[in-house]
Amino acid sequence: MxxxxxxxxxxxxxxxxxxxxxxxxHRRKSLPELAEIEAVAREISALEDERVRAQVTVDDLDRDISRFEKDIEQVRQRKERDQKRLDAGGALKEIEGLQHELATLNRRQSELEDAELELMEQRETAAAALADVQDRIGAAVRRRGDAERRRDETYAEIAKEQEFKSASRGPLAADLxxxxxxxxxxxxxxxxxxxxxxxxxxxxxxxxxxxxxxxxxxxxxxxxxxxxxxxxxxxxxxxxxxxx
Known part of the structure; x- marks a missing residue:
């Protein structure tokens, strides 16, 4: 030629x-922000799994605490009924039976309240863990948003340069x-x-x-x-x- x-x-x-x-x-495809966004996305995914587990723990404890509260309330209601019957008086044998049942109910209520207290302490710890992972998710989401903003700003700069270079290429090629x-x-x-x-x-x-x-x-x-x-x-x- x-x-x-x-x-x-x-x-x-x-x-x-x-x-x-x-x-x-090449610069557009290899921006450090792209790797950062991908890494943060993986981190958020792992944190979301952790958040789900933490939420399940809190929910399970809430259900258990609710069940204990219902049991305690039932014991209280039974005690109130027995106490009214006791206050009303009656045969000695009936009174002794009511006194025995009230003592049993008091022990049962104490056991239930102790167990509920233990669960409430566990729930407090679980809730703190849930709040912590939620905070970490929020921080990761903010980091991802910042990286995406920087990526988009750089994309805009690259696009402007590409447009300028492409515009200069046409006349060069046409003149050859x-x-x-x-x-x-x-x-x-x-x-x-x-x-x-x-x-x-x-x-x-x-x-x-x-x-x-x-x-x-x-x-x-x-x-x-x-x-x-x-x-x-x-x-x-x-x-x-x-x-x-």
Whole structure:
């Protein structure tokens, strides 16, 4: 393929734009905020599991405490009935029976209240654990929100740079021979880079030094000949810096 030396040199400008666009795309995909957001999301998921377990513990204790309260209330009501019957008087045997039952009910009430107190202490501890994990979830959610805000701000900056670079690429490509741009784009799509400067006898893309028959081939090529590297197949742009 033939192309004017100036057109070949301007390929480097096009490549610079494409390299900048590729770097912006890579930067967008590899923002540290993305890894941070993912890590915090995993942390929140684990904390949510912990919160569910803590909530289940509190709920179970609440049910147990409620059951004890009902049992205690039943004992109190039974005591009140027995006490009224006792106060009303009656046969000695009946009074002795009521006194015995009241003593039994008092012991039962005391046992139930002690057990309820123990459960209430456990619930206090469980509630504190639940509040703690909820606080940690809140802190993690705030960290994630901050990371997402920073990500979005950087996305906006990158998009602005991409728009500027893309706008400058169009006129550059349009001012070059269509067949040269087609070849360049094909190589760039396949390898990530379409053209590179030959500098000090080395291919600017793969950095391999030209020597022997390959060096002779490049030196002998007319200035308007589009030369490609035998190693990486990129277009080699020759200038005064090429050392040929």
């Amino acid at each position: 033939k192309a004017a030396p100036e057109a070949q040199r301007r390929l480097l400008d096009l490549q610079a734009v494409d390299t900048a666009l590729a770097q912006l795309a 021979p269509a067949d040269l741009v087609t070849l360049y784009d094909k190589i760039r799509t396949e390898t990530g880079m379409g053209a590179a400067l030959v500098h000090a006898g080395r291919c600017g893309a793969c950095r391999i030094e030209l020597y022997g028959a390959d060096l002779a081939r490049v030196k002998a090529a007319p200035a308007d000949e589009v030369v490609r590297c035998e190693e990486c197949r990129r277009i080699m742009v020759r200038t005064a810096e090429s050392g040929l």
